Amino acid sequence: MDKNVEVVVIGGGITGLVTTFLLKEKGVNVLLLEKANRVGGQLNTIDDEGFLFESGPNTGVISNKEVLDLFRKLGNDCTLQIARKEAKVRLIWKKGSFRPLPSGLLSAISTNLFSWHDKINILFEPFRKKGKNPNESIADLVKRRLGKSYLNYAVDPFVSGVYAGDPNRLVTRFALPKLHRLEDEYGSFIRGAIKRRKALASEKAQGISKDVFSVKGGFGQLVKALQKKIGDEFIQLSAGSIKLEPSSDGSWVVTLGSTEKKITSKKVITTVPAYALPDLLSFIDTKEIAPISSLTYAPVVQIGVGLNNNSRVPLAFGGLIPSIEKEKILGILFNSSCYDDRAPKGKASLSFFLGGMKHPHLLNLSDEEIIKLVKTGLHRMMKYPEDTPIEKIYIFRHSKAIPQYEVDTEKRLEKINLLQEKYKGLILAGGIRDGIGLADRIKQATDLASL
Ligand SMILES: Cc1cc2nc3c(=O)[nH]c(=O)nc-3n(C[C@H](O)[C@H](O)[C@H](O)COP(=O)(O)OP(=O)(O)OC[C@H]3O[C@@H](n4cnc5c(N)ncnc54)[C@H](O)[C@@H]3O)c2cc1C
Known part of the structure; x- marks a missing residue:
């Protein structure tokens, strides 16, 4: 064998980079393999004569403490940037003009984004019954609890902004788990929001909020900082078509397409997109992995x-x-x-x-x-x-x-668990589970590094 490490991480997007960085911090002998000739995955910043453009995400949300912990660990190598307070307003296009999405009670009453029927009906939201379909779509849930105009002029554009998705197809408990929990645990969005006020205040005290963040100089600087902390010798770029094989002694053999180099490791963590998995895990029948690789x-x-x-x-x-x-x-x-x-x-x-x-x-x-x-x-x-x-x-x-976390999500998650059980030491991660936002990716990476 050309190399032996404890953990191989495959895919150098934010998930793979943060996982590798945190494992390395813990003293684990880890190697990150990336098919492309650069790390960052969907994170990529163009700097052109003072204009910064992101090809992927422009902002994340500080929705968990793992985001803050990561920036604390990166220190001066990367400066967290919180969006200007005044720029919090979200505008919604209706009949030829942009109008602000209400942010308080008064504006919620006066806005002409929602119908009077739905504005009055929302007072009865706490008394509406819970839904029965565990795979209820976001659209059905919102229509049932809030009314069609809230779906059309608040939730549909929000879902477009986050998922570029269709609220009729996304399943609430997977795509918007926090919203799902409000109904599931408290019986109502309004009651849930009131009851969660204390918890929110304590989260706020820790710095967790709905504030959106970026990085000074764009997300490319976050990639650079992580790459620097990991060290180039622990990252293999242009790895080509990688193949994984379980070996009889319980370890893993990873073959790099570019050099035919072989690496053995106790554990392999994949963070590549779903559609890349059949080639990478060619020892698994394509039919068996289809519930994962067919993710839309x-x-x-x-x-x-x-x-x-x-x-x-x-x-x-x-x-x-x-x-x-x-x-x-x-x-x-x-x-x-x-x-x-x-x-x-x-x-x-x-x-x-x-x-x-x-x-x-x-x-x-x-x-x-x-x-x-x-x-x-x-x-x-x-x-x-x-x-x-x-x-x-x-x-x-x-x-x-x-x-898109649609109705096939349950089957996908079951299959991920089954394969992880069957092939010890193989962890299937990345956006195929646990959320698509940057904060979700950073949280997943933190969890992976502490397994
Ligand atoms: C246009 C766009 C806008 C977005 N906007 C936002 C936003 O505003 N806020 C937000 O929170 N999120 C946003 N997202 C989502 C967010 O960017 C992603 O969830 C996150 O960047 C995914 O990171 P990842 O590491 O899981 O996957 P990726 O970034 O996809 O990384 C996977 C890596 O695996 C590599 N790879 C693939 N196949 C192989 C293989 N066979 N072997 C080795 N390596 C392989 C890829 O080259 C890539 O580097 C946006 C995404 C896009 C595309």
Whole structure:
């Protein structure tokens, strides 16, 4: 054998990087294998003359303490950036204009996003019965408890923003477990929200919040910091097509496609996407692994747009477009309104999103067609003059961007458990389970490193 280590981690996205970093911190002999010639996976920042554009995530949410712990450990190598308080407002597109999503009782009453029928009916939400279908979709749950206008103008655009998904297909207990628990544990969203106030206050005291975060200089700096902490000698890039084999003595043999080099290890943690697993685990019958590898991913086109003036960009997080409005654009993030370092002073950096589960065909648009859509969006949605020049534009097409936790999730999770039982020392992780947000990925990595 060419090398023997305790743990091999496969896939150098945020999950694999954080897992490797934390294992290494604990003194474990670990090696990270990455197929591509760079680590970071979906995290990638472009810095072009003072404009920062992300090809993947723009922000995470500080929804657990593992995020804070990670940044504490990274110290000066990476600076956590919390979005400007004033930029917390979320805008929702309705009938030709953006309107703020209510953030308090008064605005919840006065908003014209929701119908009066649903606003009055929400008073009875605490008295509504619990649902019976364990795999109830987000859309069905919201219609049942809150009413159709809340689904159309709050939850549908939120689901677009997070999952690029379809609320009719996503299963609440897997896709939005916190929302599911409010009904499951407290019988009602409102009652649950009131009862959880104490717990929320204690979480807030620890720094856990709904605040969105990035990193000074963009998420590429987080990747750099993790790479530096791990050390290049513990990362194998351009590993090619990797094959895993269980060996008779209970260890694992990992063969690198690029060099035919063989590595043995006690434990292997995969963090690669679902569709990469059949090739990697070719010792498992493709039919047997199908409940995992068949996971659906939403396609997303993200367009980084740099403008030479920010005069029309609201001081808000961004604007989301509900499906019912039948627009091609899913949403626009106002990155330079959230963080100072996203664009040169007075200029704007925005991210446009297209595609998702409801418009997968938009992935096939040409650059010219995409630019035309962006220009129309700038003019019609953001009120920029029609001939506004675009200073920078980057188009990132992700054919398999975001895992969709749909009705097949239960079977997928069962299969993951079965395979982990059957093949001791093999851990199947990454976005195939435990959540798709950056905070979920960091939490999973922390859990993996403490197994
Ligand atoms: C456009 C977009 C926008 C997003 N926006 C947000 C957001 O605003 N907030 C948020 O919290 N989350 C967001 N996400 C989700 C978030 O980016 C992901 O959940 C997270 O980055 C996934 O990290 P990961 O390490 O689990 O997977 P990945 O980043 O996919 O990493 C997997 C790694 O495995 C490697 N790999 C694949 N196959 C093999 C193989 N056979 N052998 C070895 N290596 C292999 C890949 O090259 C990759 O480096 C967004 C995602 C996308 C695509």
